[in-house]
């Protein structure tokens with residue numbers, strides 16, 4: 201008898217500096233190790249795909265000055281019915297999530313506000329701490345983030361590159377996405 205086709209999972213994301221893409225690649229590894237087929241795409245390019253080809257959808261995005269990229273809510277609004285018709289998940293990447301009391305969908309202000317503002321209710325949500333890379337930012341962005349870090353007791357050395365992401369948490373989320381019942 202023929203083997204059943206592997207489940208297909210789409211991971212679609214928005215990023216400004218690339219770190220959310222790295223998180224998606226780690227999710228892909230974990231999910232592929234569990235026998236699924238994974239497609240990773242930028243949300244801005246997801247229009248070229250037929251979303252009905254996927255059994256599950258994961259959407260991820262980062263925060264910049266308090267907001268996810270506008271393409272995130274646009275995409276979710278356009279495809280809400282499809283997202284609701286199969287197990288779907290969401291994750292947010294931001295620097296506030298480096299604080300242990302702000303790294304869940306319930307305790308992270310951006311994720312909580314975002315999910316509250318959406319009619320779509322993902323079956324699973326997660327928040328991952330992001331990465332700071334001062335040397336790669338332009339002058340104004342660097343000064344703004346340093347100021348925020350000063351206020352919130354984070355690193356302010358303008359040469360600092362700090363990755364706060366808990367990769368074990370990312371991997372656990374990948375396994376949870378696979379475990380969602382169809």
Ligand SMILES: Cc1cc2nc3c(=O)[nH]c(=O)nc-3n(C[C@H](O)[C@H](O)[C@H](O)COP(=O)(O)O)c2cc1C
Pocket residue numbers: 214215216217218219220221261262263264265266267293294295296297329330331332333337341345
């Ligand atoms: C200009 C700028 C603004 C940011 N604004 C916020 C913010 O308002 N709140 C926050 O928690 N993190 C903020 N961050 C941190 C980013 O969310 C973090 O660097 C994340 O890893 C970026 O992901 P990306 O590389 O996928 O865009 C900001 C970062 C930059 C460079």
